Amino acid sequence: MATLFQSAASPLLHRSSSSCCSWLSASGGGHLKLKGEDAVRRHGRLVVKAEDERNGSAAGEVVAKPRKASPLQRGGTLSGEEAEGKDPSPAALLANKKPLMSLGGGMFEDARWKNGTWDIQQFTNSGRVDWDAVIDAEIARRKWLEENPEASSNSDPVVFDTSTVPWWAWVKRFHLPEAEILNGRAAMIGYFAAYLIDSATGVGLVDQTNSFFGKLLLFIAVTGVLLIRKNEDANNLKTLASEWTFYDKQWQATWKNEEQHPVSEKEIKL
Amino acid sequence: MVVVRIFAGMNSRKLEGRKLRVAVVGGGPAGGSAAETLAKGGIETFLFERKLDNAKPCGGAIPLCMVGEFDLPQDIIDRKVTKMKMISPSNVAVDVGRTLNENEYIGMVRREVLDSYMRDRAASFGAQVINGLYLRMEAPKDEDSPYVLHYTRYDGKSKVGTPSKLEVDAIVGADGANSRVAKDIDAGDYDYAIAFQERIKIPDEKMAYYENLAEMYVGADVSPDFYGWVFPKCDHVAVGTGTVIDKPAIKKYQTATRNRAKDKIEGGKIIRVEAHPIPEHPRPRRVKDRVALVGDAAGYVTKCSGEGIYFAAKSGRMCAEAIVEGSAFGQRMINEADLRTYLRKWDNKYWPTYKVLDILQKLFYRSNPAREAFVEMCADEYVQKMTFDSYLYKTVVPGNPLDDLKLAVNTIGSLVRAYALRNESLKATA
Numbered sequence: 213m214a215t216l217f218q219s220a221a222s223p224l225l226h227r228s229s230s231s232c233c234s235w236l237s238a239s240g241g242g243h244l245k246l247k248g249e250d251a252v253r254r255h256g257r258l259v260v261k262a263e264d265e266r267n268g269s270a271a272g273e274v275v276a277k278p279r280k281a282s283p284l285q286r287g288g289t290l291s292g293e294e295a296e297g298k299d300p301s302p303a304a305l306l307a308n309k310k311p312l313m314s315l316g317g318g319m320f321e322d323a324r325w326k327n328g329t330w331d332i333q334q335f336t337n338s339g340r341v342d343w344d345a346v347i348d349a350e351i352a353r354r355k356w357l358e359e360n361p362e363a364s365s366n367s368d369p370v371v372f373d374t375s376t377v378p379w380w381a382w383v384k385r386f387h388l389p390e391a392e393i394l395n396g397r398a399a400m401i402g403y404f405a406a407y408l409i410d411s412a413t414g415v416g417l418v419d420q421t422n423s424f425f426g427k428l429l430l431f432i433a434v435t436g437v438l439l440i441r442k443n444e445d446a447n448n449l450k451t452l453a454s455e456w457t458f459y460d461k462q463w464q465a466t467w468k469n470e471e472q473h474p475v476s477e478k479e480i481k482l
Numbered sequence: 483m484v485v486v487r488i489f490a491g492m493n494s495r496k497l498e499g500r501k502l503r504v505a506v507v508g509g510g511p512a513g514g515s516a517a518e519t520l521a522k523g524g525i526e527t528f529l530f531e532r533k534l535d536n537a538k539p540c541g542g543a544i545p546l547c548m549v550g551e552f553d554l555p556q557d558i559i560d561r562k563v564t565k566m567k568m569i570s571p572s573n574v575a576v577d578v579g580r581t582l583n584e585n586e587y588i589g590m591v592r593r594e595v596l597d598s599y600m601r602d603r604a605a606s607f608g609a610q611v612i613n614g615l616y617l618r619m620e621a622p623k624d625e626d627s628p629y630v631l632h633y634t635r636y637d638g639k640s641k642v643g644t645p646s647k648l649e650v651d652a653i654v655g656a657d658g659a660n661s662r663v664a665k666d667i668d669a670g671d672y673d674y675a676i677a678f679q680e681r682i683k684i685p686d687e688k689m690a691y692y693e694n695l696a697e698m699y700v701g702a703d704v705s706p707d708f709y710g711w712v713f714p715k716c717d718h719v720a721v722g723t724g725t726v727i728d729k730p731a732i733k734k735y736q737t738a739t740r741n742r743a744k745d746k747i748e749g750g751k752i753i754r755v756e757a758h759p760i761p762e763h764p765r766p767r768r769v770k771d772r773v774a775l776v777g778d779a780a781g782y783v784t785k786c787s788g789e790g791i792y793f794a795a796k797s798g799r800m801c802a803e804a805i806v807e808g809s810a811f812g813q814r815m816i817n818e819a820d821l822r823t824y825l826r827k828w829d830n831k832y833w834p835t836y837k838v839l840d841i842l843q844k845l846f847y848r849s850n851p852a853r854e855a856f857v858e859m860c861a862d863e864y865v866q867k868m869t870f871d872s873y874l875y876k877t878v879v880p881g882n883p884l885d886d887l888k889l890a891v892n893t894i895g896s897l898v899r900a901y902a903l904r905n906e907s908l909k910a911t912a
Binding site: 347350351352353354355357358361362363364365366367369370371372373374375377379382385386455459460462463465466467468 | 569571572573574575670672691699701702703704738741742743744745746763764765766767768769785825829833836837840844850854858861895896898899900902903904905906907
């Protein structure tokens with residue numbers, strides 16, 4: 213009897229051949245999903261004869277071939293680190309560490325959260341709105357919900373929009389401190405670079421600034437700092453660049469085949 | 483309409499006394515539309531389908547343009563969705579669809595109804611529908627010899643089929659994501675997502691909410707790189723999610739999706755559970771000699787939205803048109819160059835659409851802050867109008883440049899704010 217090897221897929225996934233595996237015509241035809249099939253296929257033809265059935269099943273029983281991974285385990289052509297960035301959210305690879313589900317945990321509650329949005333009145337003291345506190349509250353809310361996802365409700369919808377916090381509050385809170393740090397670093401490096409160049413070439417600070425070469429270096433330094441603020445950024449940019457073109461490469465793969473094996477040209481009219 | 487300029491080269495042989503024979507393997511939207519166009523073009527067509535009443539697991543959404551382009555009757559559309567709700571990880575809910583006029587909708591269909599309609603229509607134009615399972619093909623010896631297609635023929639009376647074979651000049655592989663034809667021509671593998679879906683029958687008063695509304699849930703709990711959905715079907719809702727990079731955990735994501743929609747589907751009964759693979763990008767090789775792949779077999783599913791039905795039907799039609807044109811209505815033998823015409827046309831026409839959706843997916847499904855920004859952007863009317871116009875009519879509509887600039891600024895603003903909140907929260911815990 214031929215041994216039928218079925219992939220370990222959950223019964224929910226229907227593979228076009230698996231449904232026919234249970235039918236074998238009496239005369240020994242029909243298609244058998246044999247493990248040795250791939251080896252036979254390499255010769256380009258699947259020879260379905262009685263002898264091969266026995267050979268195939270004998271081979272299957274003697275040689276323990278690794279079980280073909282089920283569709284739930286196969287990730288396609290990329291997995292693990294390489295899949296990162298090819299499809300978004302590398303965070304998901306780390307997500308297993310975080311408990312994402314909390315059944316029956318407390319719902320998000322805050323005295324200042326009313327009707328699906330932050331009640332700005334409660335953040336006001338003496339006529340001035342404390343936007344930093346609004347931002348902190350929203351941070352806490354998002355963090356809570358990320359770790360304890362809640363059901364979305366129609367009777368109590370969330371309508372908060374981050375643009376209610378004015379742009380200058382964002383700038384003051386997030387942009388200015390980082391700008392201060394970066395400018396500080398740039399100033400320190402610039403001071404010592406100017407000193408070293410002066411001691412090496414005798415060109416003073418004013419003359420350095422006036423020269424074209426000096427301006428060019430300054431431009432490169434400024435753009436460099438904007439793009440690469442931390443050491444990790446250099447790697448991120450490289451990943452971004454390859455990510456940007458990865459999809460294009462997948463689409464053009466079929467044309468690479470043509471370049472290698474050009475077909476006899478008919479006039480192709482579009 | 484196919485405008486035929488007969489550019490058939492000198493080197494393609496005129497077929498003596500017979501028409502070109504083409505086998506279409508797979509009777510879904512791609513196969514049905516390919517078979518119809520081939521049959522209309524005077525080509526002897528054989529359409530293979532292994533299960534004529536197959537109820538395929540599928541989201542089932544078709545854009546408005548498909549109804550017009552493929553002359554679909556109104557009665558195969560179960561529901562016309564005119565509103566969508568996008569829900570962010572922190573449950574910010576945004577209503578999308580205010581910009582639609584009363585003639586615009588997203589059609590929800592049952593795949594068994596759509597597929598059999600398209601097959602029957604192909605048969606009415608002269609295609610032969612064969613209830614059979616494709617097994618393998620024998621490559622031809624030279625460029626004039628036929629392919630020998632081996633299949634198991636079912637005659638409907640017994641469960642056991644008879645092995646049969648058929649000689650054809652060309653094969654169109656429309657047999658879906660697990661395509662055998664693709665394997666036989668060494669088309670290569672693709673990354674794919676697993677979509678998992680539960681059909682839930684909910685009480686009538688809850689069903690009224692989903693009368694013509696579909697929901698989309700985004701969040702790392704629901705999927706690391708896709709979205710969870712609640713789509714209304716004929717008399718129940720389909721709740722599902724999908725993922726590419728974390729397939730073994732799909733059940734966890736499904737539970738999370740159901741929890742997010744808990745209030746709205748409470749009291750429902752799960753009537754069916756299904757799963758299917760969704761290709762993420764085209765296979766490395768889509769054409770070989772006189773075999774071409776179309777639809778899911780080729781990998782024509784968009785990113786971001788995971789839409790495949792329309793592109794399957796359209797690619798089937800375009801491939802068939804290329805065959806009809808290259809063979810001068812079935813009189814001449816075709817070769818690989820004719821099939822590459824279809825590929826070139828397809829890539830030129832739809833590459834911008836696919837690339838834009840790829841960029842959107844990479845940008846907005848990346849992480850929770852990005853998803854929050856995404857939902858915030860969807861509240862904007864200009865975004866809604868652009869999105870629906872490009873989805874319903876499948877053309878990338880160039881909008882007003884000033885509005886585009888405003889949109890770009892708003893997008894960057896949303897992303898910056900969302901990421902700033904996230905970075906601050908990480909700093910607090912670090």
